[in-house]
Amino acid sequence: MFGRSRSWVGGGHGKSSRNIHSLDHLKYLYHVLTKNTTVTEQNRNLLVETIRSITEILIWGDQNDSSVFDFFLEKNMFVFFLNILRQKSGRYVCVQLLQTLNILFENISHETSLYYLLSNNYVNSIIVHKFDFSDEEIMAYYISFLKTLSLKLNNHTVHFFYNEHTNDFALYTEAIKFFNHPESMVRIAVRTITLNVYKVSLDNQAMLHYIRDKTAVPYFSNLVWFIGSHVIELDNCVQTDEEHRNRGKLSDLVAEHLDHLHYLNDILIINCEFLNDVLTDHLLNRLFLPLYVYSLENQDKGGERPKISLPVSLYLLSQ
Structure with a gap:
């Protein structure tokens, strides 16, 4: 159930001369997302590769260029991830999106970058999304995603997950629903x-x-x-x-x-x-x-x- 992740780096867009690790390429990928707001059979592979490439740039930017996070936040790019998920675009897109998000949060090391990603509550919206948990692969990547997020918890980041005003803590309450899941790794x-x-x-x-x-x-x-x-x-x-x-x-x-x-x-x-x-x-x-x-x-x-x-x-x- 928790098999080795598939290789996802690669599949560049546009001309081969474009530097895939750059703010310019992120801007290009943003343009791709704005032109493909509705998931179809024809563009779903393009959207999956676009999200993968965005994730790769964010991981690179975490270590090399904070301007990519500035742009990501300015353009509210996380909302595209959420909108794709909410369109019920099939298990393939769900699995790829969860896998990519897991890789992203696993590899972000600077707290400022993490704050960018956790702002606007989009991550909590993904946590409470109604996935098809009867699908073993979706279940595996979902619980891995929650586990990765929990490893990022500290006195500063916890406020992005626990909302004192609404008395809500989706990361915790959604996870404990699976305490007796038949799969031991879950x-x-x-x-x-x-x-x-x-x-x-x-x-x-x-x-x-x-x-x-x-x-x-x-x-x-x-x-x-x-x-x-x-x-x-x-x-x-x-x-x-x-x-x-x-x-x-x-x-x-x-x-x-x-x-x-x-x-x-x-x-x-x-x-x-x-x-x-x-x-x-x-x-x-x-x-x-x-x-x-x-x-x-x-x-x-x-x-x-x-x-x-x-x-x-x-x-x-x-x-």
Whole structure:
């Protein structure tokens, strides 16, 4: 699902003598966008290559010529990206656009350049865009894009993502929707995003209160439920595999459980008191006591409450 990115550099426009790394070439590409505001079957490849070339110039300009960002901002060029996306121009364009944006933000190193790209709220509009997440490739590039953005979070850039006035934080709330995605790499990316958000929240009381009051309880509740469901699946694998034919599956389930523990530990060692209180309360009262400890005391087959076997319960409590 998270395969190697395709090569995208190249495919220059216009005369071969034109310097593709220049403000002049960016102006030419802007002209191409203004002449192709509607995506069609005939121009979609041209638009994809144009956006790729713009991205290449921006990455070059980040290191060599800040005037390209001045022009990019002056002409409000990011809005073209968003308009192309909103035209429902097909998976090919969506995939290429997400891939290109991911490459762009991965390679921008100067904060001033980053501020240019994050201004006007276009990135948040892309985050909340209704993509077809049933498409694995779109899902992969989308969550990678969110992960890349989360790695850019700091005390200065967080204000481009968390809006204190509207009490909105799309980067975080959209990411946690995929906490139990069937693809493990998506779940891992979500965990990385949340950890990056929690670390930054320590220095932003408004954002911390937003996370605690609006998202912590439902997110940690769902997370603990997901871990509990996984534990029951692990226990079923142990109890139904008397001849040890499913060692591979059991090994994967144990590894996944250990990943859960590492993630929980990563949250706790951030040492955010508000979050730790909510998380430990859910772990204690919705997982450890009602499942692990209850299973130790009630090994009879009856009852409607879920139980796990004694060996598995002891193993989990010892971790």
